[in-house]
Amino acid sequence: MVVNNKKIIIIEDDDFISRALKIKLEDKGINILIAKDGKTGLDIVKKEKPDLVLLDLILPKMSGYDVLVELKKDIVTKKIPVIILTNLNQNEVEKKVKDFGAIDCLVKANISLEQIFKRISEVFK
Amino acid sequence: MKNKVKAKLDNGGVLMNDFSRMFIDKYYNKEYPLFKFIIDKSNQQIAFADMKGNIVYVNDSWARNHGYMVKELVGKNLSIFHTKEELKKVHKFNKILVKKGKYVGEIEHKRRDGSTFVTLMDNFIFEPKKGLKFMVGMATDISEYKKNQLEVKKSANYLDLMAESLVVLNQDRKIVKINKAFTKLWGYKEAEIIGKNIWKLFPRRQREIHEFNMKESIQKKKAVKFETYILTKEKKEIPTQMIGSVIFDKNGNLSDMIALFRDIRKEKLIKLKMFESEKKLSAIIENMGGGLFVIDKDFKVILFNKSAENITGFSSSDIIGKKYNNNIKFVFENSGNLGDAFIYNCIKKGEIVRLQNHTQIVKKDKTKVSVSSSAAPIKNEQGEIVGGIILFYDVSREREIDKMKSEFVSLASHQLKTPLTGIKWFTELLSQEKNTNLTEEQKDFIKQIYISNERLIQLVSDLLDVSHIDTGRKFDIVLERDDIVKIFNNVLEDKDHLIKEKRIKFIKCVNTPDRLDSLVDSKKIRQVFNNLVDNAIKYSNIGGVVEMGCDRSQKGKIIFSIKDNGIGIPKDVQKNLFNKFVRADNAIISEADGTGLGLYIAKAIIKAHGGEIWFESKLGKGSTFYFSLPL
Numbered sequence: 001m002v003v004n005n006k007k008i009i010i011i012e013d014d015d016f017i018s019r020a021l022k023i024k025l026e027d028k029g030i031n032i033l034i035a036k037d038g039k040t041g042l043d044i045v046k047k048e049k050p051d052l053v054l055l056d057l058i059l060p061k062m063s064g065y066d067v068l069v070e071l072k073k074d075i076v077t078k079k080i081p082v083i084i085l086t087n088l089n090q091n092e093v094e095k096k097v098k099d100f101g102a103i104d105c106l107v108k109a110n111i112s113l114e115q116i117f118k119r120i121s122e123v124f125k
Numbered sequence: 126m127k128n129k130v131k132a133k134l135d136n137g138g139v140l141m142n143d144f145s146r147m148f149i150d151k152y153y154n155k156e157y158p159l160f161k162f163i164i165d166k167s168n169q170q171i172a173f174a175d176m177k178g179n180i181v182y183v184n185d186s187w188a189r190n191h192g193y194m195v196k197e198l199v200g201k202n203l204s205i206f207h208t209k210e211e212l213k214k215v216h217k218f219n220k221i222l223v224k225k226g227k228y229v230g231e232i233e234h235k236r237r238d239g240s241t242f243v244t245l246m247d248n249f250i251f252e253p254k255k256g257l258k259f260m261v262g263m264a265t266d267i268s269e270y271k272k273n274q275l276e277v278k279k280s281a282n283y284l285d286l287m288a289e290s291l292v293v294l295n296q297d298r299k300i301v302k303i304n305k306a307f308t309k310l311w312g313y314k315e316a317e318i319i320g321k322n323i324w325k326l327f328p329r330r331q332r333e334i335h336e337f338n339m340k341e342s343i344q345k346k347k348a349v350k351f352e353t354y355i356l357t358k359e360k361k362e363i364p365t366q367m368i369g370s371v372i373f374d375k376n377g378n379l380s381d382m383i384a385l386f387r388d389i390r391k392e393k394l395i396k397l398k399m400f401e402s403e404k405k406l407s408a409i410i411e412n413m414g415g416g417l418f419v420i421d422k423d424f425k426v427i428l429f430n431k432s433a434e435n436i437t438g439f440s441s442s443d444i445i446g447k448k449y450n451n452n453i454k455f456v457f458e459n460s461g462n463l464g465d466a467f468i469y470n471c472i473k474k475g476e477i478v479r480l481q482n483h484t485q486i487v488k489k490d491k492t493k494v495s496v497s498s499s500a501a502p503i504k505n506e507q508g509e510i511v512g513g514i515i516l517f518y519d520v521s522r523e524r525e526i527d528k529m530k531s532e533f534v535s536l537a538s539h540q541l542k543t544p545l546t547g548i549k550w551f552t553e554l555l556s557q558e559k560n561t562n563l564t565e566e567q568k569d570f571i572k573q574i575y576i577s578n579e580r581l582i583q584l585v586s587d588l589l590d591v592s593h594i595d596t597g598r599k600f601d602i603v604l605e606r607d608d609i610v611k612i613f614n615n616v617l618e619d620k621d622h623l624i625k626e627k628r629i630k631f632i633k634c635v636n637t638p639d640r641l642d643s644l645v646d647s648k649k650i651r652q653v654f655n656n657l658v659d660n661a662i663k664y665s666n667i668g669g670v671v672e673m674g675c676d677r678s679q680k681g682k683i684i685f686s687i688k689d690n691g692i693g694i695p696k697d698v699q700k701n702l703f704n705k706f707v708r709a710d711n712a713i714i715s716e717a718d719g720t721g722l723g724l725y726i727a728k729a730i731i732k733a734h735g736g737e738i739w740f741e742s743k744l745g746k747g748s749t750f751y752f753s754l755p756l
Binding site: 092 | 553
């Protein structure tokens with residue numbers, strides 16, 4: 001599978017959200033890193049250089065927007081695809097994060113774990 | 126006694142008989158040469174006659190004025206100068222004349238051509254020697270005077286007929302004439318007031334204003350009009366309007382003054398009442414909480430109240446007399462575009478127009494304040510629009526609360542969605558096929574949890590949408606070119622399990638194109654399709670037919686329709702169907718699940734796209750929902 005041994009970081013402050021994701025994705029053979037705030041997340045991305053970032057927007061210490069901006073500023077992390085996972089269901093949010101360089105913006109409550117996995121698979125195709 | 130007349134011409138060319146010659150020779154020519162000269166040259170008409178009235182001598186003036194030559198008249202009887210009727214009067218006068226030796230009176234004379242004129246006759250008996258008597262008549266034509274006198278009498282009559290009281294003063298400000306109305310209105314009798322000084326008529330304190338106006342009138346030779354008080358005979362002060370004018374003689378000297386007085390007690394009272402109600406009204410307008418301005422039909426401001434000043438920062442002197450939009454700008458909160466069409470529409474259409482929500486007014490200092498406003502036309506008695514009243518309230522606090530409410534709902538829904546996501550995902554994990562140790566019943570329970578949770582998620586996002594629609598702040602749509610048919614097909618795919626479950630026969634219209642690109646907000650349009658298809662399935666009976674239609678026959682738009690043959694919508698709910706939280710009774714019975722928000726949101730979305738949404742329905746037969754989108 002294309003996702004095998006891929007390294008994905010989930011930057012998400014809600015434990016059970018990240019846990020559900022972790023279970024689903026690890027089940028598919030993906031290596032999962034978890035960060036519970038924006039700042040830690042950014043540090044881990046810089047250090048670990050994962051294959052993909054699943055990024056929440058409302059985060060302690062550093063917002064998802066700022067993490068995104070920082071990632072896209074850095075020449076090394078710039079190329080890592082970022083998918084925003086949020087419950088802010090607004091056009092303006094989607095437009096903003098895409099402008100900042102996110103490849104997609106998914107609304108958590110409206111999407112199943114299976115759909116998230118499918119979307120991730122598409123990225124690695 | 127008859128005089129034989131031997132006519133001869135004397136050196137003056139006057140024909141005389143012997144008698145007159147004798148008279149003239151003796152008493153006139155010789156003894157009174159100057160007297161003759163005067164008589165002949167006099168403009169006074171003079172005649173000498175004997176005691177029987179036979180003319181001895183007339184001067185030229187007499188002859189001419191009666192239409193004769195002097196020579197024609199000597200020897201004629203004076204009776205030829207009178208009409209038959211007048212002769213009776215003449216005889217009467219003659220008797221007095223004979224008795225008293227003189228008589229003065231008005232007698233009508235007849236000219237040769239039969240016309241008459243009135244004379245003032247000064248008659249006397251002239252007796253140069255005992256036994257010799259003459260009648261001498263000196264006539265003055267007073268017909269002009271009489272005519273004038275008649276006119277004067279007539280005009281005096283007119284003055285008395287006037288309803289307004291009038292006083293004529295001489296140049297010493299003494300009253301020379303009052304009319305009847307004056308007597309009646311102010312109680313003075315003529316005798317009490319004629320000859321009195323005009324000041325008697327006014328309170329002392331008014332004197333200054335009278336002096337001033339009198340001076341003004343004399344200097345500028347024109348009438349003056351002013352309000353004053355007149356003193357009645359009982360010393361009561363009555364408010365009057367006075368018109369004073371001055372009359373100058375031919376030489377430009379002041380001759381008389383005329384003053385007219387009109388009782389204005391009633392007007393004063395009405396004015397006072399009007400002033401009071403006006404005062405009340407203006408107090409209301411000034412102190413009302415709403416900003417108010419009034420414009421004429423040319424959009425010029427004629428009133429700008431205190432609240433309007435407070436809200437806008439403009440003073441009424443900045444605004445009044447100018448077109449309102451020189452200064453006052455209504456703009457849309459989101460776009461900043463001018464939003465004062467409501468005023469224009471009000472004046473043009475003559476209807477009350479309310480300002481669209483979320484409008485601001487630009488203050489004098491260029492800051493903006495949120496307002497809610499309306500414009501109402503002002504019509505005159507003929508129903509023509511003559512202006513408009515614009516009322517506006519500072520709603521910045523309400524807007525602030527709205528914003529807070531919207532933010533709260535947004536935050537709350539976000540907070541709700543996080544645990545809902547947890548439930549969604551863990552039930553998903555639980556129902557994975559690899560969890561084979563679950564019983565069928567347990568699997569069903571999990572499914573029910575999942576479905577309930579999906580409903581909760583839908584409800585939360587619907588409420589969020591509604592809060593955005595209601596506040597109008599965040600219900601923004603982002604238009605992007607997208608394939609509408611693809612959006613619809615995606616919805617159908619999602620609904621596939623439902624369609625199968627209810628064994629619905631789904632018919633897609635034959636003329637649906639494979640692809641139709643349009644500027645839409647894909648997510649929102651998807652939501653509309655979703656809501657409509659959802660309803661069609663939900664309110665269909667098992668094995669029902671749902672048909673999707675697509676009509677491109679009208680230029681510039683496309684009309685989609687979703688038709689079902691389900692339970693239909695009762696008539697009483699139909700007109701409110703697009704209101705929020707409206708659900709028909711039969712819908713609740715057939716499908717308990719539903720918030721009554723779907724169509725409300727769908728309508729808002731379609732409206733935001735510039736399209737329309739409507740439906741046709743018959744209870745028990747089914748419904749068809751249509752919506753149009755501009756292409």
